[in-house]
Amino acid sequence: MLTPEEYRTLLCERVPLLPVVEVPPAQAVGSTLAADVTSRVLLPGFDNSAMDGYAVRAADLPATLPVSLDIPAGDTRSLTVPAGTCARIMTGAALPAGVDAVVQVENVVVSGSSVQFPTTVAVGTAVRSAGSDVRPGDVVLTAGTRVAPTQLPALVSCGAHSLSVRRPARVAVVSTGDELREAGSDLLPGQLVDSNGPTIAALARAAGHEVTFVGRVGDTADEVRRVLTSVADRADVIITSGGVSAGAYEPLKLAFQDSGELDFYSVAMQPGKPQGFGILDGTPVFALPGNPVSVVVSFLVLVVPALRAMSGDTAPLRTIRAQAAAPWRRVDHRAQFARVRFTPDGGVEPAGGHGSHLIGGLAGADGLAIVPAGSPDIAVGDWVAVIPFPGR
Ligand SMILES: Nc1nc2c(c(=O)[nH]1)N[C@H]1C(S)=C(S)[C@@H](COP(=O)(O)OP(=O)(O)OC[C@H]3O[C@@H](n4cnc5c(N)ncnc54)[C@H](O)[C@@H]3O)O[C@H]1N2
Numbered sequence: 001m002l003t004p005e006e007y008r009t010l011l012c013e014r015v016p017l018l019p020v021v022e023v024p025p026a027q028a029v030g031s032t033l034a035a036d037v038t039s040r041v042l043l044p045g046f047d048n049s050a051m052d053g054y055a056v057r058a059a060d061l062p063a064t065l066p067v068s069l070d071i072p073a074g075d076t077r078s079l080t081v082p083a084g085t086c087a088r089i090m091t092g093a094a095l096p097a098g099v100d101a102v103v104q105v106e107n108v109v110v111s112g113s114s115v116q117f118p119t120t121v122a123v124g125t126a127v128r129s130a131g132s133d134v135r136p137g138d139v140v141l142t143a144g145t146r147v148a149p150t151q152l153p154a155l156v157s158c159g160a161h162s163l164s165v166r167r168p169a170r171v172a173v174v175s176t177g178d179e180l181r182e183a184g185s186d187l188l189p190g191q192l193v194d195s196n197g198p199t200i201a202a203l204a205r206a207a208g209h210e211v212t213f214v215g216r217v218g219d220t221a222d223e224v225r226r227v228l229t230s231v232a233d234r235a236d237v238i239i240t241s242g243g244v245s246a247g248a249y250e251p252l253k254l255a256f257q258d259s260g261e262l263d264f265y266s267v268a269m270q271p272g273k274p275q276g277f278g279i280l281d282g283t284p285v286f287a288l289p290g291n292p293v294s295v296v297v298s299f300l301v302l303v304v305p306a307l308r309a310m311s312g313d314t315a316p317l318r319t320i321r322a323q324a325a326a327p328w329r330r331v332d333h334r335a336q337f338a339r340v341r342f343t344p345d346g347g348v349e350p351a352g353g354h355g356s357h358l359i360g361g362l363a364g365a366d367g368l369a370i371v372p373a374g375s376p377d378i379a380v381g382d383w384v385a386v387i388p389f390p391g392r
């Protein structure tokens with residue numbers, strides 16, 4: 001049996017890199033940079049005011065000064081403030097020549113066309129100087145960074161017209177099982193709604209990828225092989241669910257065992273023990289276990305890092321640390337990925353039970369607490385690493 005870390009490493013080492021494409025900076029969110037991004041410009045681009053107020057020569061204050069200029073943001077004139085005067089200036093407006101500080105409007109007394117400055121001011125007060133944040137040649141973001149919305153201000157402002165990124169993966173999702181029906185269907189006894197298909201598709205989109213196929217196949221090896229082979233040339237990644245454990249009708253195993261294309265593994269994790277992986281016609285196939293909670297856990301713990309590796313991002317699994325607000329017992333010796341909810345004070349408590357079929361319980365959970373193999377039961381106050389659910 002492999003540990004989750006060993007299996008994750010195996011996946012990350014075997015997946016191919018996604019192709020590099022050029023995109024405008026504004027479209028880079030969710031993609032991973034294939035090259036360092038270097039600024040071509042100064043940021044701020046020019047000395048400008050941090051406040052709505054009055055631009056002054058600091059040495060003149062305290063004083064009452066006439067207002068000689070009015071400078072809104074976006075004023076492109078080349079201006080100089082005459083000696084012995086001040087300029088009304090707005091936040092973001094270019095600082096004119098002849099001044100070295102700004103006094104915010106709340107700290108002055110305006111009377112007619114003059115302004116009284118009651119106190120001294122230090123040179124540079126409320127001035128945002130050119131290049132104080134970023135200078136030409138500075139590396140704004142490094143290759144391998146998955147671009148987040150918070151990084152867009154730098155990317156769209158650094159003077160680059162296009163960025164080299166690894167494009168999102170085209171993901172095909174295939175649910176296996178004769179018992180599955182599309183949501184909304186009338187169900188006969190023994191049938192259930194295919195929840196894994198839409199869930200994997202949503203998780204893949206939340207991870208920044210593009211879902212190009214969502215389908216279902218029955219429990220025959222021929223059908224599974226035919227569908228997977230036909231989607232392989234249209235997808236960068238295939239993610240299946242079901243059919244990988246020890247039953248008599250395990251279609252993934254029946255279709256691919258001993259073919260040399262997919263291998264089947266036991267991973268010491270709960271949920272998510274039975275797993276399959278391989279490369280089919282050049283396309284990696286992640287064969288996840290069928291239980292709905294196992295699918296979510298397998299995706300977040302195993303597939304997300306592998307998708308990141310395909311994008312050239314080798315950062316370790318992202319977790320946050322939280323303290324247990326309630327105790328819970330481990331279920332067995334495997335590493336446990338326990339469903340937890342965040343408490344109002346930032347701790348976590350168990351949520352949703354531990355059965356891999358408990359989709360009602362899963363709906364009330366916010367993330368997975370990682371309880372390493374061999375560690376004792378969790379006591380109140382213990383620190384645990386938590387993988388937050390996307391969107392929670
Ligand atoms: N004898 C053994 N039985 C089982 C073992 C084992 O080691 N020995 N492992 C158990 C574990 S752990 C898991 S996890 C499951 C994995 O089974 P499969 O990957 O073969 O999945 P299925 O049998 O096809 O389905 C399991 C369960 O999940 C439901 N399911 C499947 N697909 C969907 C879907 N798309 N949407 C919603 N629900 C789905 C399915 O109806 C089953 O109830 O095996 C254990 N058994």
Ligand code: MOO
Binds near residue numbers: 269270273291294
């Ligand atoms: O390992 Mo299975 O994924 O517990 O339910």
